[in-house]
Amino acid sequence: MTDSGRLTAAPSATKALNEMTISLLSQPVNLGLARVAVAAFFSQLDLVLSELEEIKVAVSEAVSNAILHGYGRQPDRWIEVSAAVYPDWLEIAVEDRGYGFSGDDQAAGGDGEEEGGMGFALMRSFMDEVVLVSAPGQGTRVVMRKKVRGAVAPGKPIAGNC
Amino acid sequence: MTDSGRLTAAPSATKALNEMTISLLSQPVNLGLARVAVAAFFSQLDLVLSELEEIKVAVSEAVSNAILHGYGRQPDRWIEVSAAVYPDWLEIAVEDRGYGFSGDDQAAGGDGEEEGGMGFALMRSFMDEVVLVSAPGQGTRVVMRKKVRGAVAPGKPIAGNC
Amino acid sequence: MILQLEDKGRSLVARLNGEIDLQVADALRTALDRAMGEKGTRNLVLNLSSVSLIDSSGLGVILGRYRRLLQNGGRVGLVGPGPTVKRVLELSGLLRIMREYASEGEALAGLEPGDGNGGRGDDR
Amino acid sequence: MILQLEDKGRSLVARLNGEIDLQVADALRTALDRAMGEKGTRNLVLNLSSVSLIDSSGLGVILGRYRRLLQNGGRVGLVGPGPTVKRVLELSGLLRIMREYASEGEALAGLEPGDGNGGRGDDR
Ligand SMILES: Nc1ncnc2c1ncn2[C@@H]1O[C@H](COP(=O)(O)OP(=O)(O)O)[C@@H](O)[C@H]1O
Ligand SMILES: Nc1ncnc2c1ncn2[C@@H]1O[C@H](COP(=O)(O)OP(=O)(O)O)[C@@H](O)[C@H]1O
Numbered sequence: 001m002t003d004s005g006r007l008t009a010a011p012s013a014t015k016a017l018n019e020m021t022i023s024l025l026s027q028p029v030n031l032g033l034a035r036v037a038v039a040a041f042f043s044q045l046d047l048v049l050s051e052l053e054e055i056k057v058a059v060s061e062a063v064s065n066a067i068l069h070g071y072g073r074q075p076d077r078w079i080e081v082s083a084a085v086y087p088d089w090l091e092i093a094v095e096d097r098g099y100g101f102s103g104d105d106q107a108a109g110g111d112g113e114e115e116g117g118m119g120f121a122l123m124r125s126f127m128d129e130v131v132l133v134s135a136p137g138q139g140t141r142v143v144m145r146k147k148v149r150g151a152v153a154p155g156k157p158i159a160g161n162c
Numbered sequence: 163m164t165d166s167g168r169l170t171a172a173p174s175a176t177k178a179l180n181e182m183t184i185s186l187l188s189q190p191v192n193l194g195l196a197r198v199a200v201a202a203f204f205s206q207l208d209l210v211l212s213e214l215e216e217i218k219v220a221v222s223e224a225v226s227n228a229i230l231h232g233y234g235r236q237p238d239r240w241i242e243v244s245a246a247v248y249p250d251w252l253e254i255a256v257e258d259r260g261y262g263f264s265g266d267d268q269a270a271g272g273d274g275e276e277e278g279g280m281g282f283a284l285m286r287s288f289m290d291e292v293v294l295v296s297a298p299g300q301g302t303r304v305v306m307r308k309k310v311r312g313a314v315a316p317g318k319p320i321a322g323n324c
Numbered sequence: 325m326i327l328q329l330e331d332k333g334r335s336l337v338a339r340l341n342g343e344i345d346l347q348v349a350d351a352l353r354t355a356l357d358r359a360m361g362e363k364g365t366r367n368l369v370l371n372l373s374s375v376s377l378i379d380s381s382g383l384g385v386i387l388g389r390y391r392r393l394l395q396n397g398g399r400v401g402l403v404g405p406g407p408t409v410k411r412v413l414e415l416s417g418l419l420r421i422m423r424e425y426a427s428e429g430e431a432l433a434g435l436e437p438g439d440g441n442g443g444r445g446d447d448r
Numbered sequence: 449m450i451l452q453l454e455d456k457g458r459s460l461v462a463r464l465n466g467e468i469d470l471q472v473a474d475a476l477r478t479a480l481d482r483a484m485g486e487k488g489t490r491n492l493v494l495n496l497s498s499v500s501l502i503d504s505s506g507l508g509v510i511l512g513r514y515r516r517l518l519q520n521g522g523r524v525g526l527v528g529p530g531p532t533v534k535r536v537l538e539l540s541g542l543l544r545i546m547r548e549y550a551s552e553g554e555a556l557a558g559l560e561p562g563d564g565n566g567g568r569g570d571d572r
Contacts, residue, residue: 020195022184028471029206033182035467035501036202040195053501053532060503064470118504118540125539190347197343197377215377215408222379226346280380280416287415 016091018044019084026067026077026096034063034081034094041083042090045148054126055092055146061119062094062142070098070140089128089147097139178253180206181246188229188239188258196225196243196256203245204252207310216288217254217308223281224256224304232260232302251290251309259301327352329359334366335432341374344382353385360389366398367435369428373404383416390422399423401431451476453483458490459556465498468506477509484513490522491559493552497528507540514546523547525555 022037024030035056042055063079071077080095123130127144134140184199186192197218204217225241233239242257285292289306296302328339336359344352360368368389372378390400402424405413413419425431452463460483468476484492492513496502514524524546529537537543549555 018187018189018191020184020186020192022182022199024182025180027180028469029180030182030203031469031471032205032467033199033202037184037195037199040198040202041192043194044191050532050535054535056501057503057532057536060469060501060505064503064505067470118507122504122536122539125535190345193345193347194343212408216411218377219379219408219412222345222377226379226381229346280383284380284412284415287411 014086016084016086019082021080021082023078023080024063025075026071026073026079026098027075028064028067030079031060031063031067034079035059038081038083038092042085045085045090047148051146055090058123058126058144059092059094061123062092062144065119065142066094066096066098066140069101070096072099089145091143091145092127093141093143095139095141100134100136100138100140102134102136176248178246178248181244183242183244185240185242186225187237188233188235188241188260189237190226190229192241193222193225193229196241197221200243200245200254204247207247207252209310213308217252220285220288220306221254221256223285224254224306227281227304228256228258228260228302231263232258234261251307253305253307254289255303255305257301257303262296262298262300262302264296264298327355329355331359331363332369332432333436334364335369335436336360336363336365336367337369337371337428337432339371339374343377344375344385345377345379346381349381349385352382353388356385356389357392360392366393366396367432368393368398368400369403369425369431369435370400371403371428372409373406375405375409378409378412380416383412383418386418386422390418399435401425401435403428403431451479453479455483455487456493456556457560458488459493459560460484460487460489460491461493461495461552461556463495463498467501468499468509469501469503470505473505473509476506477512480509480513481516484516490517490520492517492522492524493527493549493555493559494524495527495552496533497530499529499533502533502536504540507536507542510542510546514542523559525549525559527552527555 018041020037020041022034024033038059039052039056042052047055059081063081066079067073070079077096077098080093082093084091120130120132123142123144127146129145131143132140133143180203182199182203184196186195200221201214201218204214209217221243225243228241229235232241239258239260242255244255246253282292282294285304285306289308291307293305294302295305326341328341330337330339338356338359340352342348356368359365370386386400393400400422402413402419402422403426405424410419410424413424423434425434450465452465454461454463462480462483464476466472480492483489494510510524517524526537526543526546526548527550529548534543534548537548547558549558
């Protein structure tokens with residue numbers, strides 16, 4: 001977790017140009033809110049539509065995991081989704097205070113009837129780096145980072161539809 | 163502030179059916195984010211478009227006040243916008259830890275070249291109750307409540323465009 | 325916000341777009357004032373049909389331009405606000421001092437009757 | 449999510465809409481299974497052209513229906529995914545086991561060749 005050159009799940013040393021955090025209850029109805037808020041936040045950048053769509057899928061996976069695995073579908077727990085803009089990249093963190101898991105669980109991958117550990121595979125495909133910090137009984141924090149072409153110049157208004 | 167039958171700025175005694183909080187930096191670029199997040203959150207209710215638009219204006223006014231008056235345009239301070247669904251009403255709270263103001267300032271209304279205390283007038287027109295708690299040097303919390311026709315049955319997915 | 329400007333004789337037509345709030349108010353004010361200054365605009369027609377939201381920061385910009393033009397006997401006409409934008413204009417009292425027109429054409433005709441008589445014709 | 453179902457002989461056409469995630473997965477699964485059970489569906493055509501997002505919960509529903517139908521020799525055809533939905537289908541390997549068709553018509557013809565020969569015709 002502290003290899004140089006690798007993203008740590010701790011806040012970046014570089015100062016964010018803009019950041020936000022949204023706290024939501026662990027209910028599937030709030031998945032759309034998490035996606036919309038993150039996409040709206042990043043609409044200040046000049047992302048292309050497919051990038052925004054990929055970010056939404058990654059957010060969906062991480063928040064679904066918090067609901068399903070972190071909290072075992074308990075509906076009254078809090079999930080924190082934060083997003084930040086840095087000069088050359090963007091960052092999303094999803095955190096729960098739930099069950100957590102050990103490396104073994106993760107290696108084991110999915111356990112559902114119909115799923116097979118696709119969540120992290122999609123997060124890794126759509127973001128440039130995914131770092132996971134989890135401890136059984138303490139919760140899970142997933143930090144995802146995506147490089148943004150060229151320097152980012154925030155200032156575009158955040159649009160009403162995203 | 164504690165008259166019975168009046169909204170207090172303290173959390174309601176009734177348990178919210180769903181709630182969320184978004185923390186954002188005191189920058190005008192984040193106004194759209196505040197509006198979109200609140201509108202996305204309430205898209206789980208069966209509001210008509212004009213109600214959502216009115217809610218967005220009220221949020222815009224309260225967050226603009228926090229940026230302009232609460233923090234005097236300092237761009238690196240936090241504003242918390244929370245939203246909650248109750249059986250018969252919805253609630254939005256906007257809070258800053260800025261300058262705050264006394265009753266006199268409020269009575270004085272606007273001070274800008276071109277404005278005239280329109281903010282609270284619009285919040286009051288578009289919401290059913292607006293309660294203000296502010297103390298000089300400590301910050302301001304505005305709680306806005308809107309009745310929702312009939313009982314609210316959350317569960318509609320939060321849509322991607324709002 | 326995207327702003328489109330069109331010069332029509334002594335009137336300036338400005339077509340506003342999107343959400344007119346604190347985030348865009350400064351840029352909008354500057355752009356309108358520059359265009360009005362360059363062109364010696366007498367009357368301003370604001371086409372609001374593509375405005376999805378306006379708040380008091382946006383109202384402030386309109387009111388400021390209104391006051392500027394009024395000093396030279398000019399006026400501001402509003403075109404095409406959607407229902408909620410119109411409610412905001414009404415509640416703020418702007419529709420008591422500025423008139424709404426059904427189209428840009430009617431606004432231009434109403435603000436500048438006789439096309440060049442100095443704009444002193446009334447449009448009550 | 450809005451789901452529209454149309455029965456086409458031994459195939460069921462399901463037109464999905466919106467964001468297919470954990471929030472709608474249960475309802476989608478139930479609706480598809482009920483319709484497939486009632487109609488004795490052999491093949492399923494999923495029209496994804498109005499799907500704006502699919503995540504692994506949505507993939508799970510598709511994969512589950514695929515496995516169910518496979519037991520009786522049936523298959524699933526996919527129609528019209530947008531670029532990002534298609535990427536998700538590719539990355540998950542679903543497009544290695546299910547075929548994409550250019551239209552509902554082609555999917556129906558491909559899955560049920562000869563219209564009633566038992567669906568054992570190939571569509572490689
Ligand atoms: N927030 C979390 N809390 C606890 N365990 C988690 C969390 N996120 C992921 N996991 C574990 O990692 C595994 C792999 O996750 P993922 O790749 O998303 O696939 P899936 O959700 O389909 O199992 C999960 O099955 C679970 O054991
Ligand atoms: N968050 C806040 N922090 C400090 N003062 C505030 C805040 N919100 C409102 N005020 C005070 O209340 C006054 C009236 O606000 P408002 O009705 O929105 O009109 P305007 O913003 O145009 O002045 C402001 O001028 C300011 O003095």
